[in-house]
Amino acid sequence: xxxTRRYTLSDLKDEVYYFDSxxxxxxxxxRAIYVATKNNATLTISIVNAKGNKVPKVLQKFKKGxxxxxxxxxxxxxxxxxxxx
Numbered sequence: 001x002x003x004t005r006r007y008t009l010s011d012l013k014d015e016v017y018y019f020d021s022x023x024x025x026x027x028x029x030x031r032a033i034y035v036a037t038k039n040n041a042t043l044t045i046s047i048v049n050a051k052g053n054k055v056p057k058v059l060q061k062f063k064k065g066x067x068x069x070x071x072x073x074x075x076x077x078x079x080x081x082x083x084x085x
Contacts, residue, residue, distance in 0.1 A: 016054060017076040018044040032070040036062045043068065 019025075022041035023034045034043075045058040062068075070076050
């Protein structure tokens with residue numbers, strides 16, 4: 001029996017979550033759910049430093065079908081969006 005992994009991101013202080021183009025976003029119950037559409041779908045977690053600049057801190061890769069649920073006031077950039085750091 002295979003277990004489904006689900007990850008949850010919440011409103012951590014001064015962090016921004018960037019999803020690459022290998023994610024599909026859906027909304028349900030006032031929550032954004034990102035589903036990986038391909039293997040090696042990437043999530044970059046950045047922090048905002050004292051000068052207001054975004055600094056990449058963590059780069060995570062996920063398998064196809066992985067789900068990430070964003071709750072609370074977390075700041076997240078939707079898939080297919082390019083943001084220069």
